[in-house]
Amino acid sequence: MVQEHDITIVGGGLNGPALALAAAKAGFRVAVIDAEPLETRADPGFDGRAYALALASCRLLDALGLWPALAEHAQPMLEIKVTDGRAGEGPSPWMLHFDHAEVGEGPMGHMVEDRYLRHAFLDAMAAEERITHLSGETVVAQDVTAQDAGPRAITLHLASGKEVHGRLLVGCDGRGSGTARRAGISRTAWGYGQTAIVCAVEHELPHHGIAHQFFMPHGPLAILPLTGNRCSIVWSEHDADAARIIALDDAGFLDALRPAFGSFLGEIALAGARFSYPLGLTLANSFVAPRVALVGDAAHGMHPIAGQGLNAGLRDVAALAQVLTEARQRGEDIGNAAVLGRYQQWRRFDTATLALATDTFNRLFSNDNPALRKLRDIGMGAIGAVPALRRGFVREAAGLTGDLPALMR
Amino acid sequence: MTANTTIDPAEIAKFEAMAAEWWDLEGKFKPLHMLNPCRLDYITGQIAGEFGRDLSAEKPFDGLRLLDIGCGGGLLCEPMARLGATVVGADAAPRNIPVAQLHAEQSGLEIDYRVTTAEDMAAKGEKFDVVLNMEVVEHVSDPLAYLTACHDLLNTGGLHICSTINRNPKSYVMAIFGAEVVMRWLPKGTHDWAKFITPDELYDLLRRAGLDPVDRKGMQFNPLGWNWRLSSRDLSVNYVTASIRRD
Numbered sequence: 001m002v003q004e005h006d007i008t009i010v011g012g013g014l015n016g017p018a019l020a021l022a023a024a025k026a027g028f029r030v031a032v033i034d035a036e037p038l039e040t041r042a043d044p045g046f047d048g049r050a051y052a053l054a055l056a057s058c059r060l061l062d063a064l065g066l067w068p069a070l071a072e073h074a075q076p077m078l079e080i081k082v083t084d085g086r087a088g089e090g091p092s093p094w095m096l097h098f099d100h101a102e103v104g105e106g107p108m109g110h111m112v113e114d115r116y117l118r119h120a121f122l123d124a125m126a127a128e129e130r131i132t133h134l135s136g137e138t139v140v141a142q143d144v145t146a147q148d149a150g151p152r153a154i155t156l157h158l159a160s161g162k163e164v165h166g167r168l169l170v171g172c173d174g175r176g177s178g179t180a181r182r183a184g185i186s187r188t189a190w191g192y193g194q195t196a197i198v199c200a201v202e203h204e205l206p207h208h209g210i211a212h213q214f215f216m217p218h219g220p221l222a223i224l225p226l227t228g229n230r231c232s233i234v235w236s237e238h239d240a241d242a243a244r245i246i247a248l249d250d251a252g253f254l255d256a257l258r259p260a261f262g263s264f265l266g267e268i269a270l271a272g273a274r275f276s277y278p279l280g281l282t283l284a285n286s287f288v289a290p291r292v293a294l295v296g297d298a299a300h301g302m303h304p305i306a307g308q309g310l311n312a313g314l315r316d317v318a319a320l321a322q323v324l325t326e327a328r329q330r331g332e333d334i335g336n337a338a339v340l341g342r343y344q345q346w347r348r349f350d351t352a353t354l355a356l357a358t359d360t361f362n363r364l365f366s367n368d369n370p371a372l373r374k375l376r377d378i379g380m381g382a383i384g385a386v387p388a389l390r391r392g393f394v395r396e397a398a399g400l401t402g403d404l405p406a407l408m409r
Numbered sequence: 410m411t412a413n414t415t416i417d418p419a420e421i422a423k424f425e426a427m428a429a430e431w432w433d434l435e436g437k438f439k440p441l442h443m444l445n446p447c448r449l450d451y452i453t454g455q456i457a458g459e460f461g462r463d464l465s466a467e468k469p470f471d472g473l474r475l476l477d478i479g480c481g482g483g484l485l486c487e488p489m490a491r492l493g494a495t496v497v498g499a500d501a502a503p504r505n506i507p508v509a510q511l512h513a514e515q516s517g518l519e520i521d522y523r524v525t526t527a528e529d530m531a532a533k534g535e536k537f538d539v540v541l542n543m544e545v546v547e548h549v550s551d552p553l554a555y556l557t558a559c560h561d562l563l564n565t566g567g568l569h570i571c572s573t574i575n576r577n578p579k580s581y582v583m584a585i586f587g588a589e590v591v592m593r594w595l596p597k598g599t600h601d602w603a604k605f606i607t608p609d610e611l612y613d614l615l616r617r618a619g620l621d622p623v624d625r626k627g628m629q630f631n632p633l634g635w636n637w638r639l640s641s642r643d644l645s646v647n648y649v650t651a652s653i654r655r656d
Contacts, residue, residue: 027465149487150517329464330449331488333516337434338442 004151004165005031005132006334007324010139010179011172012036014051015296015313017121019170021064022321022407024130027328031164032125033156035173037136041118048200048272049114050232052077052211052224054311056399056408058110060318063407066120073116075227076107078209080397084365084376096384098394107209108398109311111224111232137162142169142182146290149333153291168335169292170320172313175282177298183289189282189301192362194219195242196304197235199274200226201257204266207231214260215376217368219279221260222304230271234304235260236279236366246276279303281359283352287344291335293320299347302355303362311399312351318405319346350402417550431482431508440588441484441544447628447637448543448649449488452570455624455651456539459568468493476537476562478527479545483509483520490518494539498522499530527558536564542571543649546611547604556618563654569620572628572649576605580646583630608644620652 007023009016012034020030034041053061058074061067082096100108125131143155154166171179180187196219212223219236226232235257237245245256250270261268282301287294296313320343327339364376383389395401399408430436453464462469471493477486480498482505490496490513498509503524513520523530540559549555559569574584581602606614608625615622627644628637637647 027467147515149515326446330446330453331490331492332446332449333487333491338445 005029006151006166007031007168007170008033008154008156008164008166009170009172010156011174011296011298012041012133012135013172013174013296014117014121014310015317016170016172017125018060018064018314019172019295019317019321020131020133021066021121021124021128022060022317023324024128025064026321026325027130028324028334029130029132031132031134031166033134033137033139033158033164035136035138038122038133041122041135044115044119046113046115046200046272047275048232049198049275050111050200050224050226051114051117051310052109053112053314054109054308054397054399055105055107056404057311057314059409060314060407061120064124066124069120069123070110070112070116073227074110074112075225076209077109077111077211077225078107080108080211080213080394082213082215082380084215084373084380096380096390096393098390098397100394100398102387102391103394103398103400105398105400108394111211111226113226134158134162134164139178139182142179144169144183144289144291146337149335153335167291167333168324168340171292171294171298172296174297175280175301177284177294179292180284180289180294180298183292185289185292185294186285187282188285189280191278191280192303192366193239194236194279194362194366195239195246196277196279197237197242197245197274198233198277199235200230200232200271201261201268202228202230202271203268204229205264207265214262215365216260217366219366220362223261223265229265231265233257233261236304236362239278242276246274277304281355283355287348288337288340290337291340293340293343295320300351300355302351303358308354308358312354315399315405315408316347316351318407319343321407322405346403417548431484431505432512438482438484441481443635444628444637444647445484447639448485448572451572451626451628451639451649451651452485452489452541452543453492455568455570459651459653460538464492470494473538474536475539475541476530476535477541477543478559479543479548480509480522481505483512483522485541485543486520486522487513487516487518489541490520491516496520497535497537499525499527501526527555527562531558531561535562537562537567538564539568539570542569544572544574546571546573547600547606552606553614553617556614556620560619560654563620565654565656567654569615569652569654570649571611571615571652572647573611574600574605574647575645576602576607576610577645580605583646608648608650611650615650615652619654619656621655622650622652624651625649 006028008031010033020032023030080098125133138159139156140159141157145153152165154169156164171177207225214221218238222234224232284299287299295316323343327334434442457464473494475494476497478499480500486496486498506522509522612622627640628647629640629643
């Protein structure tokens with residue numbers, strides 16, 4: 001079986017389908033190769049995972065036609081409170097408070113559960129005739145003929161024996177991107193010795209759309225509002241402690257969580273499964289290779305400290321879609337080094353800066369050094385006292401800074 | 410090739426020496442590759458506007474017959490063919506043509522490349538909907554005769570697009586001293602400043618050739634983004650014009 005497309009996308013998570021939809025809307029024929037079987041993607045159960053979508057990301061999903069299906073399941077983030085805390089001691093007197101009203105463009109973002117996002121993408125892809133969605137398929141080899149601009153410049157050999165052809169190959173296949181490896185793109189990576197524990201909790205009292213970030217000595221704890229009286233938790237701990245916490249039963253896990261979580265939302269209970277992810281930074285040393293582009297974690301995996309991983313990925317999607325659409329309307333070869341160079345120029349500096357900023361924040365906050373504690377308290381106090389700085393942070397959190405792609409404006 | 414031509418033989422020799430590296434992005438033609446998106450934005454916009462085409466369509470230029478004079482390695486012919494136009498690429502330098510043909514084949518594109526001149530094609534009565542004349546007019550010995558041939562090659566209502574370099578102290582500094590001497594973007598001697606043409610002179614020449622100039626824009630180098638962009642105000646160095654054949 002032979003299939004020809006303009007763009008072949010490897011990875012069916014969130015960035016892959018988003019790029020497929022953006023490209024198909026611009027007139028490209030797209031194939032999405034997803035290692036996960038369709039049944040796994042379509043599973044309607046809530047597994048505890050959720051994403052903080054910055055305002056700019058919500059705009060992209062709206063431009064792709066997904067937002068109407070997501071809106072009723074989305075929890076607006078109206079405020080963010082940042083506290084430098086120490087387990088059992090409660091928050092320090094220094095607290096940063098960001099309110100969306102200071103920017104006046106609506107909520108800073110929305111929390112959306114993974115299950116709704118997955119479904120919205122599957123439905124939208126199924127409805128788009130220019131997209132071929134190949135589920136449960138893995139790539140075993142990729143042949144790239146850089147000189148050839150024809151529809152068979154790229155050949156992907158799948159484990160099932162199928163061949164998929166295209167003019168451009170995009171790797172949306174995550175931190176361990178096989179697309180990048182097969183294209184000979186090396187990576188710069190280091191681990192943090194931290195593990196993120198992710199789960200959802202139910203609580204007694206309403207959260208009022210407020211997201212909390214506590215900086216604990218072992219790593220940050222984010223409490224992000226979901227619809228109803230539920231929150232999504234991203235809890236970073238040293239690897240050994242995390243392993244111990246993950247091994248606890250549900251009651252023991254909640255007992256471990258309570259001192260850090262505090263009592264401001266009343267009694268808490270688990271709502272869904274628990275997940276854990278080793279934390280590290282991984283940057284592809286190039287975002288492009290001949291006829292190949294990398295998007296999202298395949299290009300830049302970063303610390304979840306600012307909740308920017310998916311948002312940065314969606315910004316790659318919007319930028320690449322714009323670069324490719326403009327190239328197509330000019331009649332340029334979309335896999336051409338000049339075209340891909342524009343994407344890399346647009347995104348590489350931004351994402352590397354963001355990844356290193358999350359790295360610095362994590363190092364600055366994930367410790368109990370009294371001098372650093374004092375320093376960050378002063379810094380937070382200063383940011384909190386200056387409205388212009390506060391507004392800058394809110395715009396940054398909403399993803400509205402820098403050179404925004406058209407799909408996010 | 411020598412009989413009926415306005416091309417200065419010394420100019421052809423200069424380009425022949427440069428022909429093999431046409432498609433190398435980092436090679437000798439890097440400045441042209443850098444300028445190309447900006448030129449293509451102008452060309453595609455003008456064609457879409459003049460012939461009522463939607464650029465987001467599959468093959469927006471389907472059914473249009475287009476001639477690119479001084480096609481070189483095919484940097485403009487290939488995009489035009491990809492957009493659906495029936496393309497003839499003409500170049501007076503014989504060595505450019507096989508380079509262009511080979512590349513079009515690799516790109517899976519059908520383009521009719523010919524070693525010929527505007528004057529020869531006009532004499533044979535060839536007709537086109539669009540004639541492209543990019544970075545060529547400053548290299549010909551008799552611009553009026555050349556532009557008249559371009560006029561003759563157009564159908565009534567046809568579109569002529571012509572880009573060149575202004576003649577003023579700034580263009581001398583930018584195009585000759587900057588691009589050829591300092592940046593080494595172009596081999597020394599690529600341009601002869603005295604042959605550069607001001608926008609008003611070009612409008613005058615176009616009118617005398619029987620064309621109706623309808624638009625002109627500057628192409629401005631942006632050192633921050635290291636790219637080129639169209640400008641309605643700054644025509645001080647590189648600029649491009651659009652004209653229509655009414656008769």
